Amino acid sequence: MAEVSKRLQHFGESVIRRMTRVAQTYGAINLSQGFPDFDPPQQLLESLHRVSYEGPHQYAITWGAPNFREALARKQSRFMNLPIDPEKNIVVTCGSTEAMMVAMMTICDPGDKVIVFSPFYENYVADTILTGAEPIYVPLRPPTYNFDEAELRRAFEQKPKALILCNPANPSGKVFSLEELQLIAKFAEEFDTFVITDEVYEHIVYGPYVHTYFASLPGMFQRTLSCSSLSKTYSITGWRLGYVIAPPHLIDGARKIHDFLTVGAAAPLQEAAVTALNFPDDYYQDLTLQYQEKRDTFLQYLNALGLNYTNPQGAYYVMVDITPFGYQDDNRFCEWMAQEIGVAAVPGSSFFREPIHQWIRLNFAKRKETLDAAGRRLLRLKEFG
Known part of the structure; x- marks a missing residue:
């Protein structure tokens, strides 16, 4: 049988979308794929x-x-x-x-x-x-x-x-x-x-x-x-x-x-x-304030964990350093965290050309209740770090 296109050899499935499926498998709070859990205006x-x-x-x-x-x-x-x-x-x-x-x-x-x-x-x-x-x-x-x-x-x-x-x-x-x-x-x-x-x-x-x-x-x-x-x-x-x-x-x-x-x-x-x-312009000003509140809410939990992260200047993601947990493979860490901690993230290596495996990406475009629930689960990481 004829072969499929050779271009398919050069990329796989979306890691981001895969982590959404992992979140669903383990019933984890999905902070991987970048979508809100609240309604439009x-x-x-x-x-x-x-x-x-x-x-x-x-x-x-x-x-x-x-x-x-x-x-x-x-x-x-x-x-x-x-x-x-x-x-x-x-x-x-x-x-x-x-x-x-x-x-x-x-x-x-x-x-x-x-x-x-x-x-x-x-x-x-x-x-x-x-x-x-x-x-x-x-x-x-x-x-x-x-x-x-x-x-x-x-x-x-x-x-x-x-x-x-x-x-x-x-x-x-x-x-x-x-x-x-x-x-x-x-x-x-x-x-x-x-x-x-x-x-x-x-x-x-x-x-x-x-x-x-x-x-x-x-x-x-x-x-x-x-x-x-x-x-x-x-x-x-x-x-x-x-x-x-x-x-x-x-x-x-x-x-x-x-x-x-x-x-x-x-x-x-x-x-x-x-x-x-x-x-009107007020909508966009309010949008920024709403996301700033979400960012600040979520970063409080990361501060309580004592983990290093990059403070977001824009967008609604935060890159978190997982070095203290001793994982060489950020994919394995994200699978483990979804299953054991109940929070899904994206392994940072999917974004880097360089061999970098110490970062994960978390998404804070969520209701405060969701961020608080995810934050409380993430605090359990203290037991493993």
């Missing part, structure tokens, strides 16, 4: 209820329903401080996962090189494999997760077609400083490189840190494909509404790729989500 639920009866229920325009793109353009123009044209600068996708793949396929040919910061969200490497590109890894070294300028320049000297920038970063919670972004922009200009941004945590940033949209830097809009989604901002990870924002010459190609990948995102969900895109 009430206004959004009411909008969904209305749309479920009134429609639309058939295909929207493949690159996004006009009213959705118009609302998205207004919102992102405000936050990105850029004039976003809903007809020329947007393609709506099935989540940011598709947005990233569309961006990669729009600009990369087989054999092209792509810079990826390590640690990275696991999909990025799969994206390079599926597009036939070759990743160039640049380390972000814990606990600060800063990069070395000389190492980044050497990566650019290999003439990459693109750099992938996750900001705020998953899994590290790093928010790239303006100075770091300006350096990346300088190299992108010097070496004529595209930048693909993943900015799904754009509204979850903790003071004094500030999120800067890479496309808003001088001269960068023309070489940037900005990818994001509504999943994290409005607590609707299951709705799968994402988008790419880019200049017209890139969006024209992205729309072709998207059309033949998925045809289009769900029409009724786009209609319902217009309500959220029209929320």
